[in-house]
Amino acid sequence: MQNLIDFLNDDLQFPLDPLLKMAIGHFQFEAIHPFRDGNGRTGRIFNIHYLTQKGVLDYPxxxxxxxIVESxxxxxxxxxxxxxxxxxxDWLLYMLKTVEVTANLTYDKINDIIAAKDAILDAIEKGGGFSRPELILNAIFTQxxxxxxxxxxxxxxxENTARKYLDRLCDMGILEKxxxxxxxxYLNLELYRILSE
Incomplete structure (x- = not known):
């Protein structure tokens, strides 16, 4: 375990690209993990945490x-x-392919969310009657x-204004109560659809 920790954190002694270190570290973690169940989930969390910690990603x-599950x-x-x-x-190529495919899917999902957010803001503004529409828009796109x-x-x-606005978005087909x-x-139907794909 100490060898794994040193390998991942000592970039002077082990100067490798963070993506390669993530792939090697993932294997090493899976090889030493003592439990039969939970290895995969913990190992996959390790990947995202490591890339975020190393600054490859700003957010996890x-x-x-x-x-990984599909392949x-x-x-x-x-x-x-x-x-x-x-x-x-083969392992390193597989893990790099995993990052590439996942990055492209994530990029597309983010663009879909931004487009949905813009379209819904437009509908809210055209629908009229909402004060500070950007506040309600941000709230329904937070989760x-x-x-x-x-x-x-x-x-x-x-409270009455918030309920009225959310119910109005239901009437517009944007939310479902x-x-x-x-x-x-109140379920944001478009956000839920995008995240479920």
Whole structure:
């Protein structure tokens, strides 16, 4: 474990590109992780954390789990290739491909969210009757579900105004109101669709 920590953190003694160190560190973590269950999730979290810590990413938004799960056979073949034959080349190429595919998917998703946000702002402004529309727009794009308290707790709007605006966005087909345990939640349909893809 100390060898892994030193390898990942000592860039003077081990001067490698952070993407390569992430791939090597991921393998090493998986090889020494003592538990049968949870290795994959923890190892995938390791990837994103390491790239963020090294400044390759500003925010931890590159979730490689989807690609790894979808190409599970290649993932395990790469791990066993190192263990059985010392085949680092295929493993490193696989992990770099994982980063590339995930980066492209994330880039497209971010652009889709920005486009949806712009279109909804346009609809809100054309619909009229919303004071400070950028505040409600930011609130409904912070996460897929919004509640009245998300708008009142930050002092954006009074409770009745917040409820009226959210209900109006439901009437416009932008949000969908769902009652859960007696509480109203407002689902941003377009954001939810984009994040679910």
């Amino acid at each position: 938004i590159l979730f490689m789990s989807r690609y 599970k056979e290649d993932y395990y073949a790469g791990l066993s290739g190192i263990t059985q034959r010392g085949n680092w080349k 897929p579900f919004t509640r009245v308290k998300h708008l009142t707790g930050r002092g954006f709007y009074a 769902r009652m859960i345990s007696g509480n109203a939640y």
